[in-house]
Amino acid sequence: MPTLRTLVVVTGAALLARRALRRRIQASPLWPMPALEEPVSGRPRSRALRLPVASCQTVAEGVVQLRFEGRELPRWEPGAHLDVVLPSGLVRQYSLCGDPADTSSYTVATRLVPDGRGGSREVHEQVRAGVELEVRGPRNRFPLAEAASYVFVAGGIGITPILPMVRALPAGVEWRLLYCGRSRASMPFLEEVEKLGADRVSVVEGRPDLDELFANAPDGAAVYCCGPEGLMAAVERRFPGVRLERFAPHTSTEGNDAFEVELRCSGRTLTVDADSTVLAAVRAELPDTPYSCEQGFCGTCRQRVLAGEVEHRDELLTDAERGDSMLLCVSRARSDRLVLDM
Numbered sequence: 513m514p515t516l517r518t519l520v521v522v523t524g525a526a527l528l529a530r531r532a533l534r535r536r537i538q539a540s541p542l543w544p545m546p547a548l549e550e551p552v553s554g555r556p557r558s559r560a561l562r563l564p565v566a567s568c569q570t571v572a573e574g575v576v577q578l579r580f581e582g583r584e585l586p587r588w589e590p591g592a593h594l595d596v597v598l599p600s601g602l603v604r605q606y607s608l609c610g611d612p613a614d615t616s617s618y619t620v621a622t623r624l625v626p627d628g629r630g631g632s633r634e635v636h637e638q639v640r641a642g643v644e645l646e647v648r649g650p651r652n653r654f655p656l657a658e659a660a661s662y663v664f665v666a667g668g669i670g671i672t673p674i675l676p677m678v679r680a681l682p683a684g685v686e687w688r689l690l691y692c693g694r695s696r697a698s699m700p701f702l703e704e705v706e707k708l709g710a711d712r713v714s715v716v717e718g719r720p721d722l723d724e725l726f727a728n729a730p731d732g733a734a735v736y737c738c739g740p741e742g743l744m745a746a747v748e749r750r751f752p753g754v755r756l757e758r759f760a761p762h763t764s765t766e767g768n769d770a771f772e773v774e775l776r777c778s779g780r781t782l783t784v785d786a787d788s789t790v791l792a793a794v795r796a797e798l799p800d801t802p803y804s805c806e807q808g809f810c811g812t813c814r815q816r817v818l819a820g821e822v823e824h825r826d827e828l829l830t831d832a833e834r835g836d837s838m839l840l841c842v843s844r845a846r847s848d849r850l851v852l853d854m
Contacts, residue, residue, distance in 0.1 A: 560597075561585070565643045566617065572700040575669060576636055577621040578606075580647060585615045590676035591654035591757070594620060595810055597646035599638055603810040604631040607673035607738075607757070608650060609701070612680070618647065621700055623669040629806065653827050654757040659734035661686040663725070665747050667739020668693045671701055673757050674738055678708060686730050692716040692743070726750050758807075771845040775854040776818055784844070791840035798854065801840070808842035815840055820850035 563580040571577045593607045610619030625632045639645070656677045664687065666674040671691055681687055689708065693699035695717055705713060714725070720743075729735075737747045738757040747754050768786040773793060775782070782793045791813055795801050804812040808826030817838050823846045826839040838850075 560646050560648045562644050562646050563618070565639060565641055565645065568639060568641050571621060572702070573695070573698045574624045575621055575698075575700045576624075576639075577609075577619060577700070578635070578639065579610070580618040580620075580645070581616060582618070583616065585618060586650060587615060588612050588618075588650035589652055590656045590680045591673050592650040592652040593654075593673070594618060594650055595648040596620070597648070598631060598634050599643070599645070600630075600634055601804070602631050602634065603804040603812065604635075605805065605807070605809050607654075609672040609675055612676060618650075621669065621672050623700075654736075654738075654755065656680060656736075657734055657755075659685075659732075661730035661733040663687070663729045663733045663735045664689040665720075665722075665725070665735070665737040665739070665743070666691045667743040668699060670737075670739030670743075670757070671699070671705065672738075674736060675701055675705065677736065686733075687712060688725070688729065689713045690716065690720055690722075690725050692718070692720040692739075694718065722746055722750055768844065771847070772849045773845075774849065774851045776851055777854055789841060790838075790844065790850075794840055794852075794854065801854075803841060806841045808839050811839065813840040814838070816853035818851040818853050821846040822850065 561582060563582045563585075565578055566581040567577075567579045569577050588608055589612055591607075593605045595603055595605055597603050604622075606620035606622055608618060609621055610617060622632050622635050624636045654673055662677075662681065662685065664674045664678060666689070674689070678687065678689060689705070689712060691699065691702070691705050691713065692715075696702060696715070699705075699715075702715065706715060714720075735747070735751045735754040736757075737744050737754050741758070744754075744756050744758070748756065770786050771784055773782045773784055773790055774780075775794070775797070778798065780797055782797060784790050784793045791801070791803055791806070795803070802812050804810050806813075809828060811828050814829070814833075814837050817836055822834070822838045823844045824834050824838065825842040825844065828839065829837060
């Protein structure tokens with residue numbers, strides 16, 4: 513018969529093996545197949561951090577810069593942004609514009625939009641040094657790809673994701689930057705941009721000459737643009753392969769069709785017009801439906817889909833999540849009817 517010592521050793525080893533197996537399965541539910549580093553689309557959820565605002569300063573007319581402080585903060589790459597939860601609970605996305613190598617702080621900037629949806633006004637009027645806010649991320653939907661040469665176009669606050677990209681370019685790479693705004697006083701980080709070199713940087717007050725820019729652009733250049741919708745549309749017409757970063761949802765309704773949405777739990781059927789959203793239609797019937805960013809970034813309005821084919825327009829859900837969920841604020845129906853678990 514086995515001794516008591518042998519039983520204790522065998523039992524202990526079995527418990528350790530069981531715990532190790534449980535941890536391995538949690539890391540990759542499909543184990544022994546390896547876990548993917550990133551999903552096919554979207555990005556894995558990032559843990560939320562509560563960080564104090566170390567400084568809040570005006571860096572241009574109508575633009576404030578926030579610097580959050582922390583310890584061993586998650587690293588980021590040029591083009592990344594943070595989800596910032598404002599005191600009211602609104603979630604807004606701001607491009608990181610500091611130094612990616614600095615793991616002790618995050619820097620973002622935002623322009624006041626008087627007739628916007630309220631997020632920028634809340635930052636300008638309520639956020640001060642010492643306030644602690646929840647941040648999520650960083651996440652990157654606008655990564656800097658490797659290329660032989662680059663053309664960057666930034667309009668106003670659109671300089672925030674572009675500036676870290678330019679700083680990160682390796683020596684010897686050919687690049688050009690067009691930075692435009694309604695006035696020099698309204699253009700954040702202008703002094704730093706101009707120090708990058710007059711031979712590569714063009715600063716324009718008012719409407720830029722995009723035809724001249726692209727006529728002189730290097731062949732095969734990777735083009736990046738961030739700024740007002742009109743500027744991005746103009747660049748896209750001249751260079752369809754441009755990589756864009758939007759601070760607001762694409763408002764075009766061209767090609768949209770009306771469709772029906774059944775709210776199975778509520779027993780109601782709604783019509784979503786071509787120029788409206790599922791979120792707007794649902795909130796007309798169920799005013800307490802949660803939402804925040806209205807841009808397909810934060811996931812607050814995510815709902816389970818029971819039937820119908822979804823045209824996903826969000827920037828958040830993974831392919832697996834899109835199998836049975838949608839974000840009401842931006843996504844629509846490919847079919848004539850959707851059924852939601854609401």
